Amino acid sequence: EKGVEQEIDNEVSKIHQCLLQHTDEVASIKARPSFKWKDLVSFYLECEDRQGKSIQLGKRGAGLRRLLMVAYFQYLAQRESVPDRPRTQIYGIEEPETYLHPGAQRTLLRSFETIASRDQVLVTSHSPVFAGSTDITSVILVTRENGVAKVQEGKDVDLEKVAKELGVEPSDQVFGFKACVFVEGEKDIEFLETVTKILKEAGHIPHTLADVGVGIIAVGGSDSLRHWITRNSLKRINRRYAILIDSDRKSLSDNVPQRKLNCKRQCEDEGGLFFITKKRELENYLHPDAIKQNCGKNDPFNDFTDMKALFGENVITAVKHMSADQILERDKYVENGQERHEILEIIRACLSLVET
Known part of the structure; x- marks a missing residue:
């Protein structure tokens, strides 16, 4: 029993570490197991606040209980690479956005996406955050017409209707620019803004x-x-755009996922520019010296290393320590015997979206 109790405590401790990313209200979480071997093992969670008062989780507020759910799925996502992982599972979550602010919803969504790489995750949601960030091939629209449920999925989904039903709007930012470059995340923005400034100087x-x-x-x-809605909005107002995404390749022999190639073809047919990184992600273009200066680590890596796993989620901030020569060293590739520079070429192409 002591061994089982220790294992439960270890797992709960890891979930607590995830919870601390969202709130410091809970100083610790303790599992209180009850051993009745004919019924296996049951337990409840007890949360201790900063004043040392312990309260059962079930008696805490709905907001905290929801944040613990976010932490739990973060923990499950982190377990994806653990050897001897349990068999494939199916998770069903109804309206996970309840009591969560948009930032926590996005964190939860990222965890779902990681878990879904091996397991099946089914989510019912009215949240624009979940709907807007979901792969359009994974969206299922369920409506009721004349008392009869109607289901649309795959190519049959009316994306305009989904957007209208859930209030998913194009990014307001697009209307303030002459042209737009779409990237996947905020850290990609930081990378491009910093690199363009260094290269200009x-x-x-x-x-x-x-x-x-x-x-x-x-x-x-x-x-x-x-992304689909925003792109369509740009077409309506006749604005040019480019898209830059990570290849997510884990080795040189890996192919770029077909869905990304399909999107590239579609966007180029619409007159947009579409770039898929030759390396795994933008973090792989960082210079080792800049990473060492930024986080003090000097671990070896290659073009397809999971940089965030090796150096931390904020490794991209090392870009501010790079020189122009280091940028050109890291983005260099050879094509038809000619030396070329990938990031520099992408930036020049994006500059060409507007007349100067």
Whole structure:
């Protein structure tokens, strides 16, 4: 029994560490197991606050209980790479957005996406955050017409109707720029803004993207519903755009996922520019010296290393320590015997979206 209790405590402790990312209200969580071997093992959770008062989780507020749910799924997502992982499971979650602010919803969604790489996650939601950030091929629309439930999925889904039903709107930012570059996340914006500034100061480009009115906007993956809606809005107002996404390749022999290639073809057919990184993600273009200066780590890595797992979620901030020469060293590739520079070429192409 002591061994089982210790294992439960270890797991609960890991969930608590995830919870601390959202609130410092709970100083510790203790599992209180009850051993009745004919019924296996049951337990409840007891939360201790900063004043040392312990209260059963079931008696805490709904907001805290929901944050613990977020922490639990973060923990499950982190277990994805654990050896001897349990068999594939199915998770069903009804309206997970309840009592959660949008930031926590996005954190929960990222955990669902990680878990869904091996397990099946079914979510019913009225949240624009969940709907807008979801791969459009994974959206199922259920409506009721004349008392009869109607289900649309896959290619049959009316995306305009989904957007209207859930209030998913295009990014308001697009209307303030002459052209737009869509990226997957806020950290990608930081990378591009910093790199363009460094390259301009070194004389490799005449302007930054901001100088000429090209906005960099994070809208999630290239096949998310919000991305689709925003792209359609740009077409309506005749604005040019480019899309930059990570290849997510884990080795040189890996192929770019077909759904990304399909999106590239569709966007280029619409007149947009579409770039898929040759390396795994933008973090793989960071220079080792900049990473060492930023976080003090000097671990070896290659073009397909999971950089966030190796150096931390904020490794991208190392870009501010890079010189122009280091940027050109890291983005260099050879094509038809000619040395070329991937990031520099992407930035120049994005600058060409507007006349200067």
